[in-house]
Amino acid sequence: MWSQIAERLRQAIDEGAFKPGEALPGETELNRRFGVSRTTSRAALDFLEAEGLISRKSGRGSIVIEPRIERPLNRLSSFSEDMAVRGLKPSYRTRSLKLTLASEFVATELKIANNSPVLEIDRILLADESPMATSLTYLAPVAFERSGLPTVEVLDSSSLYGWLKxxxxxxxxxxxxxxxxxxxxxxxxxxxxxxxPAAVLVCHRTSWNSARQPVEYVVLHYRADRYSFQVGLARS
Structure with missing residues (x-):
């Protein structure tokens, strides 16, 4: 019975009957509405919390939270592409943009000589004006030697992958x-x-061009309460 109640509530959330920030009916109301015990209604709410659909806090009840962004791990895509698929408006806040010398670790990732010039870009990535992730990007010289450096205004208004292309x-x-x-x-x-204390998902990514020449090394910190990662599995 608890799973049926949970499914009914999940459907109501999906259909927009309960929006992020709003409270679901409490255990007493669920008991009355469905004719179940407190143990059953609590199990339904526990399940929705485990699924990441609600947050249960003393004195506030069961609050619907923003849905997680599901990102496949088998596809290279930009933040703006990920958000557009989900109907969210991407935006960016560039905190710093500078030429610097590649550390030994960054140079190894980009397969360039130590202390080679790299472009360092520190940004906050937002969806519908809500912060979703931070990104610290290092671009190899191949990305800017001929075209020059992007401006902060360009990076604040467009996708980095779009600018690269x-x-x-x-x-x-x-x-x-x-x-x-x-x-x-x-x-x-x-x-x-x-x-x-808050959990984050830390992503280390090295991306390359068609010649498999590394172009980008980036460290992203995603909000763990807003992101989940998916990958397809096959049994050999």
Whole structure:
């Protein structure tokens, strides 16, 4: 019975009957409406919380939270493409843009000599004006030697991958990515509008062009309460 109640509530959330920030009926109301025990109604709400659909807090009840963005791990896509698919408006806030010298680790990822010039871009990625992730990007010289550097205004108004393709003539065709869980530090939590302690998903990605020449190395910190990652599996 609890699963039927949970499904009814999930459907109501999907249809917009309960919007993010609004409270679902409490256990007492669910007991009366469905003629079940408190244990059953609590199990239904526990399930929705485990699914990431609601947040249960003492004194506030069961609050509908913003839906998670499901991102496939087998496809290289830009943040703006991910948001557009879900009907969300992407925007960007560039915190810094500078030429710097590649550290040994960044140089290894980009397969360039240590202390080669790289373009460092620090941005906050937003969807419908809500912070979703931070990104610290390093671009290899091939990305800006001929086209010059983008401006902060350009980066705040468009996709970085779009700029690479249209202005630099560099199309990213593939990459390698590693994702791990972590607790956000003070700066990251503040940037993402999170209260500490807060979980984040840390993504390390190296992307290359059609010649498999590395162009981008980026570290992204995604809000764990707004993102989930999917990958297809096959049994050999």
């Amino acid at each position: 249209e202005s630099a003539g560099v199309a990213l065709t593939g990459g390698q990515e590693r994702t791990e869980g972590a607790i956000a530090d003070v700066t990251t939590a503040r940037s993402l509008g999170l209260k500490q």
